[in-house]
Amino acid sequence: MEDKIKVIIIDDEAPARRLIANYLASSKDMEIIGECMDGFEGVKKINELKPDLIFLDIQMPKINGVEMLELLDAESLPLTIFTTAYDEYAVKSFEYNTCDYLLKPINEARFEKAINKARAQLQSPHISAAGKQGIRTLLEEGISDNHLDRLVIRSGNHIQVVHCNDLICLEANDDYVIVHTAKDQWLKKQTLKYYEKKLSPQNFLRVHRSFIINLSEVTRIEPYSKDAWIAIMKNGLKVAVSKAGYARLKEAMNF
Amino acid sequence: MRFPGNLSQNRPFLRNYLLFTFVLTGLHFSLLFFRYELTFLQALADGIISVVLLNFMLLSLSFVVRYARNKTVDSLLSIRNSLLAGLLIVIAWLFLSVFILQTLFYNHPFYLDFLVLSRELRFAAGLFVAGWVYLAFFLSVYQQSVKESVERENELRTLVEKTELQALKNQLNPHFIYNSLNSISSLTVYSPEKARVMLGNLSDFLRIALRKDAMHIITLREELENIELYLKIEKVRFEDKLQWEIQNSTEFHSFQIPALILQPLFENAVKHGVQQSSTQGIIRLTCEKSGNDLLLILSNSYDEQFQRFKGEGVGMENVRNRMRLIYGKTALLKIEAQKGVFSCYLTVPQKVNT
Known part of the structure; x- marks a missing residue:
């Protein structure tokens, strides 16, 4: 029981969180340790609970998902699977080899593939390090080509x-x-x-x-x-x- | 104000007019020289002075013709005015030309007699020429204004077509559909009953939104039903966070409004007033009468700490374009962001007596 993968779901829409929770129910090696409704809560919970994996929506109240990642300390940066209806960040996300990018509506078979990828990364420290490095590079380069406001x-x-x-x-x-x-x-x-x-x-x-x-x-x-x-x-x-x-x-x- | 059929910019017309003047001068000269046996100099001076002066003075008729075509003046009245103007020009011309010729040839008694004797004939000829010139002006201006209105109509039509295409692409935000489908997917697990209701609502809404006609006009009552459908779909995503109030609408139910013109405004309010807000967001729609028109005021609060007004998005622009196209008026949509409240003022013109 000690070795369960700790997961946090961050999405402002309750039905979207419930869907991910439902998809995760069949994965006995995963445990949902928290759900957050916005980026502020996300930062707090991640620093507090140190999850291994997060499902992260991008469009959220207060601050968006990418801004939330920027606020995390490098060492507490978890593996990240983006979940959003917007495909505009997908290309860059793949380019930098972040864990995965799921488009809403989320297809269950595609979801399974994403968590298998996450499992593999978590089991192998160097793949995991590559994934985290990918996220860091993504944040350094900026996920969007738009100017900041x-x-x-x-x-x-x-x-x-x-x-x-x-x-x-x-x-x-x-x-x-x-x-x-x-x-x-x-x-x-x-x-x-x-x-x-x-x-x-x-x-x-x-x-x-x-x-x-x-x-x-x-x-x-x-x-x-x-x-x-x-x-x-x-x-x-x-x-x-x-x-x-x-x-x-x-x-x-x-x- | 721009006149259609501005003759001074119509070069072929001016060229023809010059040619006409030249030929007329020739005819006048030949008549005097060969038929009335005036001297070469007398015939030439008479020809040039009479004809060139007349045609020059008649040019001012073009203003009268243009003015008459532009203003929606009673057409009989405008014809009478043009005729009167023509008559006055011819009389003025007669006195002026005879005076100049008398001064020029003060020591040619035979010619002076001829001048006095031919006055009536000159007057008649002047009227005759003025009539033809008036007709030419009239036809030219008419032809040009017809050409211009055809051009304007074509321009408008291509604009409508372009906007219709854009309306189809822009108005329905694909993310709205994707997010709704994601919610439905979730509801099938926890609450199949609700999933079925939402699927029904989404289908009904899509059927309305995917209509191709950007000019389609419906009643406010029907429009509010469409909006209700849209909000019910969004309500599944945002649950209690999304609240709305529609005030004072019943007495305006029969008023006319372009179909789904309010949807992008509501979508904007949902995005900034509800989705991006961490607390409950209320969207308020108030209906008022403004002159003969319907004034709709949509407002939502937003959190200034996190959001700033960044100018109009695609949805707003689309609403503005559609309103301009349908009603031919600008500034029917006004927006205002002040002290954490965003408001849209949409004026919907109403046709009177129809």
Whole structure:
């Protein structure tokens, strides 16, 4: 009994959760240890119960499934089977070899295949490691090609959603990015390069090795030294601008 | 305001008009030179001044003709106005041309006598030419406006066809169907009875939604039945989280509305007000009268902490396009996102007396 595979189902729709539970009933080696209705609950339960496998819906209240995965610590990242009616993430998901991607309505035979794959990954540590690495790469690369419209950040037990319009600037800090808003600063484990790619280029610009700024928050730009400038943001924050950054800024803001 | 059949932009017409003036001048000259035996110079000056001046002045008739075709003025009245304008132009022309010619040839007594004697004849000829010119203008403008209205109609038709195709593709969100089928699959295990009811509802709804006619008009009562069907299907997915209230609709039951125009608006409200919300979401529809028209106000609350208004989605755009196509008016759909409440104001024009 000790060796049962611990499963959490995360989906906001009760019938969808019941269907997965029903499909799992015939697999005696699986045990459902929790069900969650949104991403917040998901983060909490996963950190608390450390499941081996999760079934994860993408479209959910508060934060979506992908944002939820971003918030998990690397070591508590479980094997993930996505369950959604949207096929737009399927291709990337397969590309990065995540555990599996089930399209709703879920076909039972296809479901069996997915859990067999999960069993195999869980029995073999190196396949499992590959699967987890797949998820991590997926999260680093971004699951969708759309531009971000919000950032989801966890600090301790608190989860914060920052809308991109509210961003002042992003600052690189080792493995983290410091997210500056008018009122607060948050730490997010992510690279600046990722945000350079994922934020809308109409509003955001990399002006320095360590900074991306929100163009609509700039009040003025002052020379600092030869080949260095400073952008002064609406909240008074001063941001370093490199020579290349200044050239890009000039082009983007037409001055 | 743009006039149909703007003659100044119709180059072939202007070319023909110039040719007509040239030929007429030639005829006039020949008549005076050979038949009335005026000198070459007299005949030429008389020809050019009389004919060119007349045709130039008659050009202003084209404004009258265009104006008459544009305004929905009583047609008899507009013909009378055109004739009156023509008459005035001819009289003015007669005085002006005779005056110029008299001034030019003040020391040719024979020609001056001829000028005075031929006044009545000139007047008659002027009226005759004015009549033909008026007819030509009228036909040209008429032909052009017919051509333009045919073009406009074709344009509208292709737009309708394109939108109908899009309506078929966009209006019914495939994810809605997939998610509903997933719910049914689940219900077959736990509650086969409910599964059967939902399958019935989904089939009925699909039959209505897959109609091809984007211009189909039904009564508000029928539309609310369709919406009820849609909401019942969604209710199975979201259970108690989804609530709705339809207020004040009975007195407007017989009002006209395009079929399923409300569905994308409700779908949007379900997505942002219920699905993306962690608490119970209520969707409210209120019906009002606005002049002769029906005003429908749909509102839902949303959580500002997690969602921001990001502009119109495909569904909203589709509603807007259909309304514009059916009623030929813009701005029938207004949306507003304020303090965590999203509202759509849909004005549905009503035909009077039909």
